[in-house]
Amino acid sequence: MNYLLINGSPRKGNTWMLVELIKNEIQAMSAEAVFDEIHLADLELPFCTGCSLCFRKGHEHCPHNKTMREVISKIDWSDGVIFATTTFNMQPAALTKNFIDHLCFMLHRPYFFTKKAIVISTVGGVGAKKAVQYTAGTLRGIGFNRCYEFPVVSYSYNAYEINEKTKNKCVKMAVKFHNDVASKEMHAPSLALLIPYNIFRGMSPAYAPGTEYESLDGIHWTEPVRAKKVYDPSIPVPLYKKPFGGLFYAIGKMASKYAAITYRK
Ligand SMILES: Cc1cc2nc3c(=O)[nH]c(=O)nc-3n(C[C@H](O)[C@H](O)[C@H](O)COP(=O)(O)O)c2cc1C
Structure with a gap:
């Protein structure tokens, strides 16, 4: 199975630590699992200009298509996406929001029907659930067949020490996700x-x-x-x-x- 890890946060921080736990767990379950990573911060994707060319004529006409094309083709390559976004002010990080803005045309013409995802966010105290629901809702809207939500309270800005309870939740999430992806079962739409x-x-x-x-x-x-x-x-x-x-x-x-x-x- 092919897994794409998308980091929608500006750093490899607390949220990324959980992504790596899940990745390692999947790798332990399946030696054949292949992973690739995209860090949105490295793409330097400009803000969506609102030209609406993607809606009207097709996303190939987007002024930022060169960057978006690469991301879309990596999602195409994957069977499962692990999407990480920190919670900033009870919402996904701006990098994630800008990325989502570039995919809004797919809410009109959903596309990723055979893909499954986990959306992970950590938060100091409050708001990860909202950030995850917003991001996961968008992924479902653009076609994702199943999207698991994984909000976690880190109680930390830095020096995050993942507690046993969260480690166990990561293992359970990894097992559930990998089994679903490997089954290739396509779930009926809600x-x-x-x-x-x-x-x-x-x-x-x-x-x-x-x-x-x-x-x-x-x-x-x-x-x-x-x-x-x-x-x-x-x-x-x-x-x-x-x-x-x-x-x-x-x-x-x-x-x-x-x-x-x-x-x-
Ligand atoms: C700009 C900014 C905004 C934040 N907003 C919130 C918030 O709304 N609620 C909260 O409880 N914690 C908030 N935090 C704390 C982070 O969500 C928390 O430290 C998170 O685990 C950091 O994840 P990361 O290391 O993956 O970036 C904020 C931190 C920053 C830097």
Whole structure:
């Protein structure tokens, strides 16, 4: 299995110590596991400029595509991602937020359907849960099949000594994550995920080629491979969830009659 460790914090600090514990545990379970690392701080990714070219024409047109392309291809290579972000002021570190801003187009056109992730954050006292939920929610929104949340209170700025309880939690998380990744099982999407997916699908014909505000969303969602499915064809959806997706498709379709997003520039 291939694992990508993404460090969304400005340093290799407390949060990274937990990443390494989990990595070592996975390596102990599976000698074949291969790891690669990305430290967002090293990429010097400029802030998202808000040009919206990724939404309208495709992320290849992003002024920072050279950097983002490398990250996306490394995620493509991986089976599992371990994403670390320190909690700053109850939110992910700005490096992580800037990275997420560059991936917002994938909330419109989710992509990483077969990937699984853990999101880890440490915090001095309060706020890691929120930071992790925000980051994990984004990963699910861009397609990740399963995303484990791992917020930890470090009670420390520096000289972090990981206590036994946290070490044990790291081991349990590593086992659970690796077993899931190695199983290659694709989990059905939650009802909460089917809502945005199908609203975008329903609204997309309003942006199809030939319409006033045509965009890549319109091309993407009207492609036969996904136009009639409540979720990506690579992921199984149980019968009872399909009408739910269909309902939000209809809501999206209706909404598109009253609200058009005017992306043209
Ligand atoms: C700029 C900054 C903001 C922080 N914000 C919070 C916070 O909102 N809540 C908190 O309990 N600790 C906060 N802390 C403490 C860190 O979350 C904590 O030390 C964390 O374990 C550091 O992880 P790292 O070594 O991976 O960067 C903050 C620290 C810094 C430097």
